[in-house]
Structure formats: C-alpha cells, structure tokens
Amino acid sequence: MNLSIIETAGLGKRYGHSWALRDCTLDIPAGHLTALVGPNGAGKTTLMNMLVGLATPTAGTATLLGPETPGSSAALDGIAFVAQDSPVYKNLSVADMLHLTRNLNRTFDMGNARARLAGLKIPLKKKSGKLSGGQQAQLALTLALARRPQLLILDEPLAALDPLARQDFLSSVMTAMADDGVSVVLSSHALAELERVADYLVVLAEGEMRLAGVVEDLLAQHRILTGPSAEADVYTKRLSPVQVKRAGAQTHLLVRSDGPIGADWESAPVSLEELTLAYLRAPATRAIDKEAA
Amino acid sequence: MTTLTVAQPRPQTAPRPVPWHRMVWVTWRQHRPTMVTIPTVLGALAIFLWIMGLRIHHDWSTLIGCHPFQSNACQALNSSFNNTDWSIGNTLDILMNLGPALLGAFAGGPLLARELETGTFRYAWTQGIGRRRWTVAKLVLIGVLVAGAAAAFSALFSWFFQPFLVQQPFMTPLANGVFGNRPVTYAAWTLLVFTVGACAGMLIRRIVPAILVTLGVYTGLQLLTRLVLFKSYPVSLVTSNPSVVGVSSTLSSSASAASGTSNLPWTLSTWYTTRGGTPASQSLINKVLALEPQNGQQPKYTVAQALAHYHVTEWWRYIPVSRFWPMQFIEGGWVLVLSILIAVATVWLVRHRAA
Numbered sequence: 128m129n130l131s132i133i134e135t136a137g138l139g140k141r142y143g144h145s146w147a148l149r150d151c152t153l154d155i156p157a158g159h160l161t162a163l164v165g166p167n168g169a170g171k172t173t174l175m176n177m178l179v180g181l182a183t184p185t186a187g188t189a190t191l192l193g194p195e196t197p198g199s200s201a202a203l204d205g206i207a208f209v210a211q212d213s214p215v216y217k218n219l220s221v222a223d224m225l226h227l228t229r230n231l232n233r234t235f236d237m238g239n240a241r242a243r244l245a246g247l248k249i250p251l252k253k254k255s256g257k258l259s260g261g262q263q264a265q266l267a268l269t270l271a272l273a274r275r276p277q278l279l280i281l282d283e284p285l286a287a288l289d290p291l292a293r294q295d296f297l298s299s300v301m302t303a304m305a306d307d308g309v310s311v312v313l314s315s316h317a318l319a320e321l322e323r324v325a326d327y328l329v330v331l332a333e334g335e336m337r338l339a340g341v342v343e344d345l346l347a348q349h350r351i352l353t354g355p356s357a358e359a360d361v362y363t364k365r366l367s368p369v370q371v372k373r374a375g376a377q378t379h380l381l382v383r384s385d386g387p388i389g390a391d392w393e394s395a396p397v398s399l400e401e402l403t404l405a406y407l408r409a410p411a412t413r414a415i416d417k418e419a420a
Numbered sequence: 421m422t423t424l425t426v427a428q429p430r431p432q433t434a435p436r437p438v439p440w441h442r443m444v445w446v447t448w449r450q451h452r453p454t455m456v457t458i459p460t461v462l463g464a465l466a467i468f469l470w471i472m473g474l475r476i477h478h479d480w481s482t483l484i485g486c487h488p489f490q491s492n493a494c495q496a497l498n499s500s501f502n503n504t505d506w507s508i509g510n511t512l513d514i515l516m517n518l519g520p521a522l523l524g525a526f527a528g529g530p531l532l533a534r535e536l537e538t539g540t541f542r543y544a545w546t547q548g549i550g551r552r553r554w555t556v557a558k559l560v561l562i563g564v565l566v567a568g569a570a571a572a573f574s575a576l577f578s579w580f581f582q583p584f585l586v587q588q589p590f591m592t593p594l595a596n597g598v599f600g601n602r603p604v605t606y607a608a609w610t611l612l613v614f615t616v617g618a619c620a621g622m623l624i625r626r627i628v629p630a631i632l633v634t635l636g637v638y639t640g641l642q643l644l645t646r647l648v649l650f651k652s653y654p655v656s657l658v659t660s661n662p663s664v665v666g667v668s669s670t671l672s673s674s675a676s677a678a679s680g681t682s683n684l685p686w687t688l689s690t691w692y693t694t695r696g697g698t699p700a701s702q703s704l705i706n707k708v709l710a711l712e713p714q715n716g717q718q719p720k721y722t723v724a725q726a727l728a729h730y731h732v733t734e735w736w737r738y739i740p741v742s743r744f745w746p747m748q749f750i751e752g753g754w755v756l757v758l759s760i761l762i763a764v765a766t767v768w769l770v771r772h773r774a775a
Binding site for chain 1: 445446449546551772
C-alpha cells in the first residue's frame with residue numbers, strides 16, 4: 128500500500144485575519160482508519176472542507192487518491208463525505224434520498240444500500256427528518272458507502288450519537304473497511320471512542336498540526352521517563368520532552384526518543400490517550416520556533 | 421514517496437461526468453413544491469383572468485357596435501366600460517407589476533440559501549456530479565420554468581388588456597405599468613429577479629434576507645429603468661408636428677387630445693427653438709406660454725398661433741407606438757443578458773465560495 132490517500136504540503140486556510148489552519152503537511156497512506164483529533168476550533172472541519180473541495184486553500188497544496196485535486200470530478204467521484212450532523216434533506220423520504228444520491232453519482236450500489244437500511248430497520252418510506260439522530264447518521268453513512276468510495280471522510284460523526292449508536296456506527300465503518308478496502312478519515316474532539324479502531328492519528332490544535340503518524344509507530348517512538356526531579360533539567364534539555372510533569376521528587380517526561388537514560392530513570396510505554404493529550408497540551412510549535420529563532 | 425505516487429497507475433484520470441439529464445429528476449424531486457405551486461397558482465389566476473377577459477371583450481365589442489353612439493343606451497355602456505371594467509383592468513394591471521418580483525424572488529431566493537441555511541450544501545456539493553453541473557442545471561431548469569410561466573401568463577394578460585389600450589385616452593402600450601406587462605419584458609424581468617434571488621441567497625446564505633434583498637434590488641432596477649433607461653433606448657424620433665405626438669394644433673396643448681386611439685406615442689421631452697434653429701431663451705418661452713390658457717379660461721390664441729407669432733418652433737422627442745416591439749426586444753435583451761451574467765456569477769460563487 129504505497130498510494131497516498133491524502134497528501135498535503137503547507138496547507139493553510141485563512142478566514143479574514145485569522146488562520147483556521149496553517150502549515151499542515153500530511154501524507155496518509157491508503158488503507159488506514161485515520162483519527163483526526165483535536166478540540167473544537169482546532170481546524171479539523173477546515174481541513175476536511177479543503178479535502179472535499181468545499182473550501183479553497185489559502186496556502187499550500189493537497190492531493191487525494193494519488194494525484195487528484197480536491198473538488199475535481201475524479202476526486203469527488205472517489206471520495207464520500209459525511210459532514211457534521213449528517214445533513215440530509217429532511218423533507219425527502221429515505222427512498223428519495225437513495226434515488227437522489229444515485230442520480231448525483233456515477234456509481235451507486237442500490238441493492239447494498241437497501242439491504243443495509245433493512246438491516247438497520249430504517250424504513251424507506253419515512254421522511255429523513257423524522258429519523259432519530261443515530262438513524263440519520265446511519266442513512267448518511269449508507270448513502271456515502273453506496274457510492275463505493277476509495278476514501279470516506281466523516282466529520283464528527285459520533286458527536287450527536289448516544290453510546291449504543293456510536294458503537295453501531297463504528298462497526299458499520301469497520302465492516303466497510305474490511306469488505307471494500309475503504310480508507311477512512313474520521314474527526315472527533317474526543318479520542319476515547321476512536322482509540323480501539325484508529326490506526327493512524329493526526330492531532331490538531333489551534334489551527335496547526337501537532338502530531339501525525341501510524342498509531343503503532345507513534346506508540347513505539349514515545350515513552351514516559353520517570354526519575355528524580357533533580358536530574359530532570361538535564362533530560363529536558365537533551366530530549367526536549369513533549370510534556371513535563373513534576374510530582375514532588377519525581378518527574379515524568381514524555382519524550383520522543385529512544386536514547387540512553389540514567390540508571391535512576393525508568394522508561395514506560397505511553398498510552399494513545401496520554402500521547403494525544405500531551406501533544407494537545409504542548410505549547411504551539413510555532414511559539415517554540417520563534418523562541419529558538 | 422512522491423515518485424511512488426506519480427508512478428501509480430491512473431486507471432480513471434478523467435471519469436466520464438455524471439450526465440446532465442440526471443439533474444432533471446433531482447431538480448424535480450427537490451423543488452417539487454415550487455415547480456407545482458407556480459403553475460398551479462398561475463393556472464388558477466389565468467382561469468380568473470380568462471373569465472374576466474371574456475366579459476371585458478364582450479362589453480367592449482357591444483360598446484363599439486353600439487349605434488348611434490350619442491344615444492343614452494350607448495352612453496350608459498360607455499360609462500359602464502370606463503368605470504366598472506376599467507377599474508378591474510387597472511387594478512389587475514397594477515397587480516401584474518408585482519408578478520416578476522414575487523415569482524422570481526420566491527423561486528430564486530431559497531434555491532441556494534436553503535442549502536446553505538440547512539447545511540445540506542455539504543451533502544449536495546460533494547457528490548460526484550460536481551457543483552457546477554448541479555448549479556447550472558437547477559438555474560436553467562427552474563429559470564426556464566418561471567420565465568416560461570411568466571411569458572404565458574403575460575400573453576394572456578395582454579389579450580385581456582387590449583380593449584383598454586384602445587379605449588382609455590393616453591393609455592398606450594408604451595405607458596409605465598403597461599409596457600412591462602408584455603410577454604418579452606415580463607419573462608425577462610422574472611428571470612432577472614430569479615437569478616438575483618439565487619445570487620443573493622448564495623451571498624447572504626439565509627432565505628428571508630435573500631428574498632428581501634432581491635425585492636429591494638428589483639425595485640431599484642425597475643425605477644432606474646422606467647425613469648432613466650427607458651428614455652434612452654435608441655428608438656426615439658424627433659418631430660415638430662404636434663399631431664404626431666397627439667397634441668391638437670387647434671386646441672391648447674394641455675387639453676385632452678381624446679383621439680380615442682392607442683396610437684399615441686410616448687413623449688420623452690420637449691424643447692423650443694428660434695427661427696435660426698438655436699434654442700429659445702427661457703424668457704421667450706415664457707412669453708409664448710403666457711398666451712396659453714390660464715385658470716381654465718378660453719385661450720385668446722392657440723399655441724400654434726402663439727408659436728408662429730414669436731417664430732418659435734416646439735419640438736418633441738417621442739417614441740412611436742410602432743416601435744413597441746423593438747422596445748420590447750431592447751429591454752428584454754439587456755435584462756436577459758444581465759440575468760445570464762448574474763447566473764454565471766452565481767455559478768462561480770458556488771464553485772469558489774462554498775465554505
């Protein structure tokens with residue numbers, strides 16, 4: 128799997144005077160479920176809007192599915208996007224939504240879509256607006272999957288769902304990945320529910336990318352060093368830790384390094400949640416760069 | 421990594437686009453309320469207009485067939501036509517002027533604003549068909565529907581109104597409030613308001629403000645056209661012959677010509693020259709006009725006599741009724757071109773300013 132499903136270089140978007148996202152460089156290989164994690168206002172939706180062609184970048188470039196430009200017909204053809212709150216036409220029936228989506232796309236697997244909805248016990252005759260939040264999200268996902276996309280982009284699909292519906296939704300996504308080899312990018316402001324399913328992580332905060340990589344690699348590259356606070360400054364200088372936590376005589380350092388450590392120090396693996404939170408809390412790299420310069 | 425990406429086989433670099441005709445069903449299904457309501461409401465109004473029209477045409481033919489015209493019976497018919505029938509005709513003529521604004525704004529305003537207001541644009545504009553086809557198809561299909569409906573309805577209205585153009589003094593096809601109700605201009609203005617509505621919806625992103633702004637823009641453009649542009653269409657003629665512009669040379673110019681025909685031209689301006697062809701001074705004009713009747717008293721001289729006495733010629737710039745159709749196509753033409761430009765701008769906005 129060498130194909131880059133998403134490749135961006137210095138991608139940025141400015142609204143007025145403020146940057147919603149800046150200097151975002153990514154190279155996500157195909158076949159992953161990518162979790163795009165960050166608090167509200169981190170730039171997740173902005174990034175997704177640029178990827179699906181709804182927003183034009185102010186700076187930088189993005190290519191999808193290999194060489195395609197966001198918003199081009201080839202890109203639109205290969206990507207299915209479910210926006211936040213799964214917008215559907217509330218006055219149209221579920222069956223009408225199916226026909227609508229079929230008419231708007233080159234490929235549409237009507238049989239599969241009907242079967243999925245039947246399996247979810249979503250009645251075709253019901254108005255989309257009368258469905259529950261979970262059913263509406265499932266309808267939007269069904270419409271997206273029936274287009275047989277190579278890349279599925281989901282913006283905060285779990286936010287409006289109760290825990291049971293979240294479980295169902297994620298298992299639908301996982302099934303589609305296993306069956307059709309769809310690559311998925313899924314944004315969330317809470318990592319907890321994605322921890323078990325995501326195998327690629329992108330952390331955004333304050334409009335900039337803090338961390339990106341294959342989850343397994345990231346976990347292998349990072350570790351928590353625990354040792355006497357007296358020696359902490361030496362390591363802080365040498366390893367420039369992502370996070371420093373002082374607890375009395377002991378200090379915990381989250382570092383991205385496999386360099387040697389002193390005998391008084393212990394090294395422990397880091398959990399994905401700890402790692403993500405550490406990068407979210409870390410001061411903006413831009414600020415660090417400025418200080419360094 | 422980049423080299424690997426470039427080396428990837430590109431099986432479908434340019435997939436065949438989703439065919440246009442698919443948008444017919446999409447537009448129909450999404451805009452069924454609009455596409456049903458407009459023909460239904462206009463159809464019902466057309467039946468009403470047709471029934472009223474039959475009555476008015478009947479009254480009119482009875483009136484012109486009435487002999488002798490001075491008899492009491494004929495005068496009663498004449499009075500009835502000038503009062504009852506004319507008040508119906510005049511009221512409907514005034515109401516007709518609202519048509520393009522209402523049709524266009526309520527079909528055009530929500531077209532894109534609803535998608536933006538409810539967030540469904542994120543669904544619609546990320547489908548395989550692409551935003552350009554989606555927008556162009558909707559603008560064309562609904563635009564043709566509203567413009568066609570407007571043209572058909574105003575054609576019926578033109579038939580309905582015809583007797584009044586003959587009967588009512590100074591009521592010409594070029595008059596304000598009459599000219600715009602004829603099919604070519606009526607359809608063009610409806611289309612313009614529709615495209616303005618769609619564009620405003622795209623810019624404002626909310627339905628009600630978009631409709632209000634559209635109505636405001638329409639009002640402004642109408643005033644500009646009726647008060648300024650209408651006079652500058654290159655069809656006007658110049659004459660010094662009073663009878664051409666319906667001014668009686670035997671009576672004073674302010675008296676009713678009462679010619680009883682619809683051939684009165686639309687006078688745009690009037691001015692005076694002296695014998696040498698130079699413009700007459702204001703004091704000279706005042707002298708001439710002082711000979712005109714004052715306070716309804718019988719004039720001592722006719723205007724013609726007064727003009728002759730001072731060697732002054734009165735000139736008129738006017739539009740003859742025979743220029744009615746060129747006028748219709750001039751106004752219909754520029755309004756149509758403007759509509760197309762706004763539609764193109766709207767498509768551009770949809771492509772470049774989505775989120």
